[in-house]
Each structure stands twice: as C-alpha cells, then as structure tokens.
Amino acid sequence: MMMRTTFAAFISLATLFITAPSHAQSRGPEDLQRRVYQLESTVYQLSQRLERLEYGAPDQGSRWWICTVKDSTWGTVYQNKAESRLQAAANATNNCIRASMAANCKAQPVCERL
Missing domain, CATH: 3.10.20 (Ubiquitin-like (UB roll))
Structure with a gap:
C-alpha cells in the first residue's frame, strides 16, 4: 500500500512539473512550496480513499x-x-x-x- 502511494505521489509530482507553465515555474520557492503541499494533500486524500475502498469501508456516494x-x-x-x-x-x-x-x-x- 505504501509503495503504491509513493509511486502515485512520484508520478503526480512529475506530471505537475512537466505540465506547469513556464511562468509558474519562475514564481519562486513560495509557489513551489504551496504546489508541493497541495500535491501531498491530494495524494494523502486519494490514498485514504483507496484504503477505504480496498477494505470495504463506506465511502462517499451510495452505501451499497x-x-x-x-x-x-x-x-x-x-x-x-x-x-x-x-x-x-x-x-x-x-x-x-x-x-x-x-x-x-x-x-x-x-x-x-x-
């Protein structure tokens, strides 16, 4: 589970830097820190949702x-x-x-x- 989350985070981070416009990359370390924090937060939320789905716990939407x-x-x-x-x-x-x-x-x- 941890390896899958780490791999997903790496892919997402790589995608973030590849698809980021050049003007966004030159905004400085504060912008980069904010974007990395947003990415980490998203990866954490997705890993929690995946864990709930894998173990059969209720998730958003229908309970059935x-x-x-x-x-x-x-x-x-x-x-x-x-x-x-x-x-x-x-x-x-x-x-x-x-x-x-x-x-x-x-x-x-x-x-x-x-």
Whole structure:
C-alpha cells in the first residue's frame, strides 16, 4: 500500500512539473512550496480513499455495493448486494459455489457501487 502511494505521489509530482507553465515555474520557492503541499494533500486524500475502498469501508456516494461472479462453465451470473464490498463479493462467490459443484467461479468478483 505504501509503495503504491509513493509511486502515485512520484508520478503526480512529475506530471505537475512537466505540465506547469513556464511562468509558474519562475514564481519562486513560495509557489513551489504551496504546489508541493497541495500535491501531498491530494495524494494523502486519494490514498485514504483507496484504503477505504480496498477494505470495504463506506465511502462517499451510495452505501451499497453489488458484486457479480460469473460461472465460466455454464455462463450463469451470480450477484449479491451488501453495504461492504468485501461482504458482497464473498456472498456472490459463495452463491456461485453453492449453486453447482461443477461451477467454475471466477476468483475475482466484479464490484461496483450502486
């Protein structure tokens, strides 16, 4: 997680300097400090949001997740809705597995916020 955040910060910082107009680059150290602070703040907020999404915690928007698992043997689609992304994914996978012993359920459910 930390490595992904560090990499994202590096890419964002590089993009900031590449796309900055030349007159903005010559404003001095105060402008640079302000821009770096804004960038660090944005990266921190995005990393916090990513962490909430990865661990299934509520985020802005709808509080419901819907996850879909497809049985690649029969083509049947199983869905489940829950407040946690992890719970919805687990339930959809369990529904697929319980439906048939011959089911070949995808390992990674596809989830989206309702």
